[in-house]
Amino acid sequence: MRSAILSFIGAAALGLVTAASAADKGNGVIRTLAQGIPHSAFFGISFDAGKGVAVGMGGAIAFSDDAGATWNPVKQTLTDSALLAVERRGSHTVAVGQAGLVLVEDAPGQWAKGESGIERRLLSVSVNSAGLAVAGGEFGTLIRSDDGGKTWAQAAPDWSRYADESAPGTGEPTIYSVHVAESGDITIAGEFGLIFRLAAGGSEWQVLNPLVAGTPTIFATHISDSRTRNSYAVGQRGQVLISTDGGSTWFKNPVKTESNFLGVAAAPGGKVVITGMRVMATSKDGGIHWTQVTEGDVTTDWYQAVRTETTSGRVMAVGHSGRIIEIAG
Template sequence: MKAKIIGAICAAAVSAVALVSVAAEQGKEGGVISVKASGIPHSALFGLSFDAGTGVAVGINGSVLTSKDGGETWAPEKQDATDLALLAVARRGTHTIAVGQLGTVIVESAPATWKKIDAGTEARFLSVSVNTSGIAAAGGEFGLLLGSNDGGETWASIAPNWADYADANVPGTGEPTVYAVYVSEAGAITVAGEFGLILRREPGSEAWRVLNPVTGGTPTIFAIHIPEQANGNSYAVGQAGEILISTDNGARWFRNKADTTSNFLGVAVAPGGRVVITGMRVMAASSNGGINWKFIEEGDTTTDWYQAVRTEKNTGQVMAVGHAGRIIRING
């Protein structure tokens, strides 16, 4: 990670930020955290996706777990396509794609049947997204950014000339790691990552538009939420408590940095203005679209890590995956 941690909050930060602790006893009826699955200490899960009530989680050693009931119960799914770590997964419509170490890409070619795809790279993938039309994007280390128009069956580079977006004053900013990607139903592709990078490519275009510039010394962005409807808030979270919020579909961002030096790794939005952020020994939630935040301090949220966090749209429930093969529901 080449980006440096900064400690100052910019002048655009929301002055009304309130960060307090949620005191709740682990396992207590009505608590914030409900554990839905758990494995051995080293059975980490990194990726999570839901569509139409079906969930898929992926992790170490090519592990795949699936849920048919909106995340209430989970079962391991055997796959022989790879035993390398799967670091991200995306499911939309008939398309399910998982990516990971050494350029690994696997697609679900039929229910519970996975096949390996040659993506033409051995670089590590860290993120993937797909829409119902099969338009997909996958990002990873050192500027890796590939696109697919057939649900992940074939891939080609869609990376810009990163040198054109580098910070001229900071050497090494010309190949930013891409930690987050999102493909909208219309086909717009938004990517985010190192040095505060956020770019977008509109449907039918090959040009990338800067939503947040690469700037040396700014926190890395590890996760984004981009709403399908332009009138919803966009969120970007990352290194050292970084929280960026946009109310105009990414045209402008303001910082609402949390009072933590821990890294935020995931963000999800649920109905009613609820936002949940997961991370390394930290978890935070807002009930009003990110104006005010509370830290969730229950169970292992302050001692371990949760990475991907998603909302199951049928129920509005927020689920996350992380250390020790754990899958949790984060109750509102």
């Protein structure tokens, strides 16, 4: 009975996954790839080698084996808690969510629970092809796995070294974004504008952007593993930081908005897409100039994670109502 209920919950959270309608295939910026019910949502999306996975409310998981063109629900009976982030790289796919929840894909379409050892909400996750995974979350939570997400250990910096004693909360900043490079370098970003990096095999965190009370929170990053391509960090009130050296140094080029950015992705040719709360912005020149998108539901609803499908260069995002969209331009 419980299995049947959870299967229903997952399907309801995902809603009816549909292909884009004829109306969606026009000349606009937004093309709908999947649509759920009004009270469903997707929070995370990731691609590798033409395969895609999206996760969301009620433990919903959707999978694409055609570079995101079509999506199908994946049955899982492990949880009905929200999955808030997912990363797929090589043979590893890891999803994280509420109350320290970790799910690992053991085989195509087959998921198992990982042992995070914590009960705090996990908001971000990254894994490299060697199976090094890092997840970040509320109140300074940072955990690390060396076996593709099956087992985890504490990995947070000593936050007391960076806290502002006059500013409550700076001693336990929420981590909204993590990135594990193929080299093993780990980059984290989050509350109070912090961007820190731990070199592969190292023990000392490097401060790339300091933790300063009152600084806009960074909600998402796109960290390039190549120093010849730009990296991006986005967050509160239109905050945009850009790095031209793989994330070692940053400069500001914000978008004129009071809305919060929640996701960022870059594609070949200088295309950058930022998604958020009632806001979306695109660039064709690597983030030098920004154009705000006003099409469809972009200014009235939200899209969270956004990723580039590398085999095609297409950019796709997930958000409210179980929607998965492609963003042109």
